[in-house]
Amino acid sequence: xxxxxxxTAAELAGKIQxxxxxxxxxxxxxxxxxxxxxxxxxAFLHVDTEGALDAARAxxxxxxxxxxxxxPLAGVPLALKDVLTTKGIPTTVGSKTLENxxxxxxxxxxxxxxxxxxxxxxxxxxxxxAMGSSTENSAFGPTHNPWDHARIPGGSGGGSxxxxxxxxxxxxIGTDTGGSIRQPGAVTGTVGxxxxxxGVSRYGLVAFSSSLDQxxxxxxxxxxxxxxxEVIAGYDPMDSTSIDAPVPPxxxxxxxxxxxxxxxxxxxxxxxxxxxGYQPGVLRSFEAAVEQLRALGAEVVEVSCPxxxxxxxxxxxxxxxxCSSNLARFDAMRxxxxxxxxxxxxxxxxxxxxxxxxxxxxxxxRIMLGTYALSSGYYDAYYGSAQKVRxxxxxxxxxxxxxxxxxxxxxxxxxxxxxxxxxxxxxxMYLADLCTIPSNLAGNAAMSVPxxxxxxxxxxxxxxxxxxxxxxERLYRVGAAYEVARDAANGGSLVHQAPxxxxx
Amino acid sequence: xxNISRDEVAHLAKLARLxxxxxxxxxxxxQLDQILDSVAKVSEVAGENVPPTSHAVPLTNVFREDAVRxxxxxxxxxxxxxxxxxxxxxxxxxxxxxx
Numbered sequence: 001x002x003x004x005x006x007x008t009a010a011e012l013a014g015k016i017q018x019x020x021x022x023x024x025x026x027x028x029x030x031x032x033x034x035x036x037x038x039x040x041x042x043a044f045l046h047v048d049t050e051g052a053l054d055a056a057r058a059x060x061x062x063x064x065x066x067x068x069x070x071x072p073l074a075g076v077p078l079a080l081k082d083v084l085t086t087k088g089i090p091t092t093v094g095s096k097t098l099e100n101x102x103x104x105x106x107x108x109x110x111x112x113x114x115x116x117x118x119x120x121x122x123x124x125x126x127x128x129x130a131m132g133s134s135t136e137n138s139a140f141g142p143t144h145n146p147w148d149h150a151r152i153p154g155g156s157g158g159g160s161x162x163x164x165x166x167x168x169x170x171x172x173i174g175t176d177t178g179g180s181i182r183q184p185g186a187v188t189g190t191v192g193x194x195x196x197x198x199g200v201s202r203y204g205l206v207a208f209s210s211s212l213d214q215x216x217x218x219x220x221x222x223x224x225x226x227x228x229x230e231v232i233a234g235y236d237p238m239d240s241t242s243i244d245a246p247v248p249p250x251x252x253x254x255x256x257x258x259x260x261x262x263x264x265x266x267x268x269x270x271x272x273x274x275x276x277g278y279q280p281g282v283l284r285s286f287e288a289a290v291e292q293l294r295a296l297g298a299e300v301v302e303v304s305c306p307x308x309x310x311x312x313x314x315x316x317x318x319x320x321x322x323c324s325s326n327l328a329r330f331d332a333m334r335x336x337x338x339x340x341x342x343x344x345x346x347x348x349x350x351x352x353x354x355x356x357x358x359x360x361x362x363x364x365x366r367i368m369l370g371t372y373a374l375s376s377g378y379y380d381a382y383y384g385s386a387q388k389v390r391x392x393x394x395x396x397x398x399x400x401x402x403x404x405x406x407x408x409x410x411x412x413x414x415x416x417x418x419x420x421x422x423x424x425x426x427x428x429m430y431l432a433d434l435c436t437i438p439s440n441l442a443g444n445a446a447m448s449v450p451x452x453x454x455x456x457x458x459x460x461x462x463x464x465x466x467x468x469x470x471x472x473e474r475l476y477r478v479g480a481a482y483e484v485a486r487d488a489a490n491g492g493s494l495v496h497q498a499p500x501x502x503x504x
Numbered sequence: 505x506x507n508i509s510r511d512e513v514a515h516l517a518k519l520a521r522l523x524x525x526x527x528x529x530x531x532x533x534x535q536l537d538q539i540l541d542s543v544a545k546v547s548e549v550a551g552e553n554v555p556p557t558s559h560a561v562p563l564t565n566v567f568r569e570d571a572v573r574x575x576x577x578x579x580x581x582x583x584x585x586x587x588x589x590x591x592x593x594x595x596x597x598x599x600x601x602x603x
Binding site: 197243359389 | 521523544
């Protein structure tokens with residue numbers, strides 16, 4: 001195994017610009033790694049070998065010509081979640097419905113990555129339409145956690161988190177509707193950030209729940225996440241919910257954080273996210289992380305956000321409602337799967353039979369749940385009430401941020417669970433998003449950063465940091481300061497403690 | 505009494521254009537009932553004086569210049585179609601036998 005794959009994105013980009021290594025060599029090292037281990041991990045649904053090497057050659061040509069790099073991540077290999085469209089490259093969203101779909105356009109995130117000289121290696125596995133917390137809802141089989149192949153890598157972006165934890169890619173893109181970047185980050189020992197809603201364009205992001213969906217960076221270090229954040233963020237006229245304001249200075253904040261000083265930073269511990277249902281090892285790791293923040297000079301107080309306990313039920317009404325509407329577009333007429341088009345069945349029958357065949361159980365459950373919550377007679381009690389809870393959660397955040405700069409909690413109540421353990425129990429699966437959902441409902445920014453291993457099972461735990469909308473830089477300052485202190489105390493970055501993967 | 509009956513689930517599936525099987529109906533009815541049990545608690549705190557939030561970012565109409573710009577070509581638009589004919593989407597008949 002070449003050590004190139006163990007480097008951070010920032011280190012790789014530096015070496016490429018310094019001509020110590022070519023972008024093609026870096027891309028090839030990662031492609032070789034994918035060929036070596038992905039049969040065990042199954043992080044990728046599609047590997048674009050030629051496209052990746054072409055992009056790498058273009059970076060090398062710039063370096064040879066003495067041109068300034070297109071971005072601080074030029075030549076860095078990235079894994080792209082299969083929910084963002086890629087022109088000419090399959091985009092399946094983990095669903096049979098779009099199994100053979102080749103998009104005719106690039107998502108804005110994809111376009112920005114290409115323009116930045118980032119090398120897109122391929123598309124990563126995910127729960128179908130991003131609905132799930134384990135990647136088990138993928139129509140193409142689950143992804144395995146590099147720490148323990150019998151366990152889930154989180155979801156819905158388990159392919160993205162696993163790809164970087166398995167050193168198949170230096171960085172990755174995820175999307176987070178209820179925790180799908182942060183929870184996979186937590187259970188794989190990697191960093192994941194959900195930017196402020198509207199901070200990253202949703203153009204070309206196959207919609208699940210439009211008022212919650214947000215793309216963001218996955219990385220092995222906080223600085224790498226910040227570098228990727230700045231590449232993909234920014235106003236986009238193609239997304240009517242895009243925020244027309246400068247991108248928060250996340251890279252500068254990460255560099256400031258790396259100095260290891262949090263004096264004057266006020267940190268609030270969310271009182272409601274502890275107790276029953278939380279694995280003792282997760283709580284112990286979280287408490288140690290809070291102590292570490294205090295040691296770095298932060299002022300730590302307990303904060304109560306009483307309505308956060310209603311976030312999970314509100315989410316499982318709002319997200320399914322929006323999904324039932326969004327997924328109506330899969331009608332078997334203009335693109336995607338069509339079955340039973342035999343002349344005997346009408347368009348409506350073909351539509352119903354196609355949707356039955358193309359969607360998996362979780363997608364069907366959510367479509368029906370959303371249809372129910374939006375029905376006349378039930379609307380006020382379910383969807384209407386959930387929207388009110390959304391207001392209450394936003395108010396809890398506002399009150400908290402009057403007293404503190406950031407809030408912290410465990411990212412998810414447990415470490416990675418076993419594949420198969422929760423598939424027949426939707427409510428148990430939903431609990432994985434307990435702590436991450438409030439930031440989606442309020443639209444603010446949140447990060448998961450590795451906080452060590454749980455003492456009872458030796459699996460990674462994540463510390464969640466939450467910041468007000470468009471104050472994403474606070475996550476990076478606190479996250480980077482914590483990361484550097486944790487790594488110093490533990491002899492290095494957590495992800496490097498993952499077991500070596502065998503050859504396929 | 506359950507929140508939702510098997511017949512109601514069958515009705516929802518019909519509304520959502522999902523040709524679910526009998527076995528699925530049995531499973532989904534139980535699961536949706538359990539999920540509704542858990543999510544119904546939102547009404548506990550949703551008082552009359554609490555305004556609803558539909559979006560975290562306040563939404564306003566977004567306008568752009570009414571200028572011609574490159575869209576998909578006919579070929580690109582049809583490239584993903586399950587069936588096309590004479591440069592158009594070909595769809596199954598829209599009327600049933602009895603109509």
